[in-house]
Amino acid sequence: MANRINREQVKHVAELAKLEFTDDQLDALTPQLDDIIGLFESLGEVDTTNVEPTSSVTDQLNVMRDDVAEDWGQSHALLKNAPDAARGYIKVPTIIDESED
Amino acid sequence: MNYFKSDLASLHADLVAKKISSKELTQATFDNIKATDPKISAFLHLNEDQALAQAEKIDQAGISDDQPLAGIPLAFKDNLVTKDEPTTAGSKILENFKPVYDATVVQKLNAAKMVAVGKTNLDEFAMGGSTENSAFKTTKNAWDQTKVPGGSSGGSAAAVASGMVPAALGSDTGGSIRQPAAFNGVVGMKPTYGRVSRWGLIAFGSSLDEIGTMTRGVKDNATMLSAIAGHDAHDLTTSTQPVPNFAADLTAATNVKGLRIGLPKEFLAEGVNDDVKQAILAAADTYRKLGATVDEVSLPHNKYGVAAYYIISSSEASSNLQRFDGIRYGYRANDVKSLDDVYVKSRSEGFGPEVKRRIMLGTFSLSAGFYDAYFLKAAKVRTVILNDFKAILKDHDFILGPVAPTTAYNIGSEVTDPMTMYMNDILTIPVNLAGLPGLSLPAGFSQGLPIGMQLIGRPFDESTLYKAGYVFEQNTEFHNQIPTLGGQN
Numbered sequence: 001m002a003n004r005i006n007r008e009q010v011k012h013v014a015e016l017a018k019l020e021f022t023d024d025q026l027d028a029l030t031p032q033l034d035d036i037i038g039l040f041e042s043l044g045e046v047d048t049t050n051v052e053p054t055s056s057v058t059d060q061l062n063v064m065r066d067d068v069a070e071d072w073g074q075s076h077a078l079l080k081n082a083p084d085a086a087r088g089y090i091k092v093p094t095i096i097d098e099s100e101d
Numbered sequence: 102m103n104y105f106k107s108d109l110a111s112l113h114a115d116l117v118a119k120k121i122s123s124k125e126l127t128q129a130t131f132d133n134i135k136a137t138d139p140k141i142s143a144f145l146h147l148n149e150d151q152a153l154a155q156a157e158k159i160d161q162a163g164i165s166d167d168q169p170l171a172g173i174p175l176a177f178k179d180n181l182v183t184k185d186e187p188t189t190a191g192s193k194i195l196e197n198f199k200p201v202y203d204a205t206v207v208q209k210l211n212a213a214k215m216v217a218v219g220k221t222n223l224d225e226f227a228m229g230g231s232t233e234n235s236a237f238k239t240t241k242n243a244w245d246q247t248k249v250p251g252g253s254s255g256g257s258a259a260a261v262a263s264g265m266v267p268a269a270l271g272s273d274t275g276g277s278i279r280q281p282a283a284f285n286g287v288v289g290m291k292p293t294y295g296r297v298s299r300w301g302l303i304a305f306g307s308s309l310d311e312i313g314t315m316t317r318g319v320k321d322n323a324t325m326l327s328a329i330a331g332h333d334a335h336d337l338t339t340s341t342q343p344v345p346n347f348a349a350d351l352t353a354a355t356n357v358k359g360l361r362i363g364l365p366k367e368f369l370a371e372g373v374n375d376d377v378k379q380a381i382l383a384a385a386d387t388y389r390k391l392g393a394t395v396d397e398v399s400l401p402h403n404k405y406g407v408a409a410y411y412i413i414s415s416s417e418a419s420s421n422l423q424r425f426d427g428i429r430y431g432y433r434a435n436d437v438k439s440l441d442d443v444y445v446k447s448r449s450e451g452f453g454p455e456v457k458r459r460i461m462l463g464t465f466s467l468s469a470g471f472y473d474a475y476f477l478k479a480a481k482v483r484t485v486i487l488n489d490f491k492a493i494l495k496d497h498d499f500i501l502g503p504v505a506p507t508t509a510y511n512i513g514s515e516v517t518d519p520m521t522m523y524m525n526d527i528l529t530i531p532v533n534l535a536g537l538p539g540l541s542l543p544a545g546f547s548q549g550l551p552i553g554m555q556l557i558g559r560p561f562d563e564s565t566l567y568k569a570g571y572v573f574e575q576n577t578e579f580h581n582q583i584p585t586l587g588g589q590n
């Protein structure tokens with residue numbers, strides 16, 4: 001294995017991505033990512049001196065509009081999709097873990 | 102009622118003449134789905150009651166000449182949001198999700214009085230080329246149920262190919278309409294980036310995603326695209342260019358005389374199956390006989406498309422999929438003790454392995470210290486690939502090539518090896534990077550499985566692709582073959 005990315009780096013990237021993997025999953029994922037990143041490195045063969053990056057291919061540029069809030073009258077329907085809701089609010093678990101104080 | 106061989110125009114004529122009613126057609130569609138789908142598993146969700154009620158309403162109002170799609174059933178890929186109907190994107194994380202609005206394309210087809218019968222299976226969040234990455238079921242190829250239907254719009258392609266619906270919508274980020282269309286022997290169009298509003302398409306790679314049409318014939322496809330295309334204030338990347346009546350240009354007089362076609366040598370290179378190669382060379386000969394010229398051309402940076410694409414699409418996906426955090430909608434893990442737990446556990450339990458792999462690749466490519474080497478480099482290579490296409494299309498009307506290196510492969514054969522899966526997209530991906538229109542249509546068979554060919558055009562010139570596709574169809578028999586399991590045969 002060329003070691004373009006190691007197990008510790010994979011764990012770091014997982015933290016950034018808010019994902020977690022078991023040890024077995026990390027064992028499988030690390031060489032897969034390493035392989036694919038190896039493919040990514042083939043781009044080094046392309047001379048991109050003085051080439052501008054392309055981030056979008058739309059023919060529309062800088063379309064502006066007023067930032068106006070609209071009431072679609074759907075807050076009830078939206079809340080039905082929330083995993084947990086009460087009295088018009090989305091419920092989440094306690095954010096501050098008091099046991100750590 | 103057998104309408105497997107009817108095109109949209111003849112269904113429309115029968116509806117206007119009241120030879121059939123929309124309700125009869127819709128009921129026949131559901132009867133047929135119930136008989137066929139147990140073998141194919143194309144659908145994730147059916148809405149029979151609403152569809153029949155809607156068809157009845159359409160019948161009562163009457164269908165006039167100027168409503169070419171009214172009363173005709175269709176299916177939507179399940180990453181297009183449909184109000185009050187389940188929309189999962191093939192993911193456990195959206196298993197119980199019911200959108201509060203319709204995607205723009207859904208609104209447009211509702212306004213055209215089409216009858217939506219259900220939602221079709223896909224690779225989770227449209228990430229994959231076999232529909233095996235769906236969290237819910239494995240869809241089978243309409244021609245051989247041991248083969249994959251392609252993907253990610255595999256459900257839409259198999260539903261159309263097996264005669265369950267005359268038309269379906271799909272989405273295409275790196276080939277997800279064209280490749281399953283090819284694997285199932287149907288017609289699939291990925292329009293120019295900006296031609297169709299993406300509002301209500303669950304985002305994967307926003308600079309690459311495009312919604313398109315899947316049908317059994319070229320003319321049907323053209324009719325459908327005119328109905329869904331156009332500027333939309335809800336998607337400011339949509340173009341303000343006028344939308345032609347594409348189907349009106351497809352007549353007995355349509356021809357390809359004098360057209361210049363480019364055949365990139367890289368599209369017939371190593372890795373492309375011999376039968377596929379022969380079918381494309383035969384198609385080139387057909388076009389020559391019909392009065393077009395076909396030149397060998399070169400896309401010298403084509404082989405870098407896969408790497409550039411997987412960096413760009415995964416980066417965009419890792420950003421787009423941050424919204425799935427277990428708070429406002431979607432799956433939330435049980436037994437969580439802190440806010441960070443909600444995020445991490447909900448995402449880790451809700452997303453499947455391929456989606457996680459892409460999020461990891463994207464997060465890596467965008468992370469501090471790696472951004473310049475990966476994401477920025479890929480964005481520059483994208484410019485180089487775009488320029489390769491521009492150079493050819495300056496003096497060629499369109500580019501001809503295969504859609505995929507092989508025909509449909511065995512279910513289970515590639516899903517464990519992401520690298521093999523990614524390399525299969527080598528012929529479709531560059532078109533998304535360049536934002537060009539690409540049309541996939543039947544061009545042959547290999548061991549009983551359909552071969553697709555791809556026509557790639559200039560921005561907003563879908564019209565030339567439809568004309569060339571239509572002429573090819575008029576002069577070949579591939580599109581007349583239908584799978585033996587066939588919905589209604």
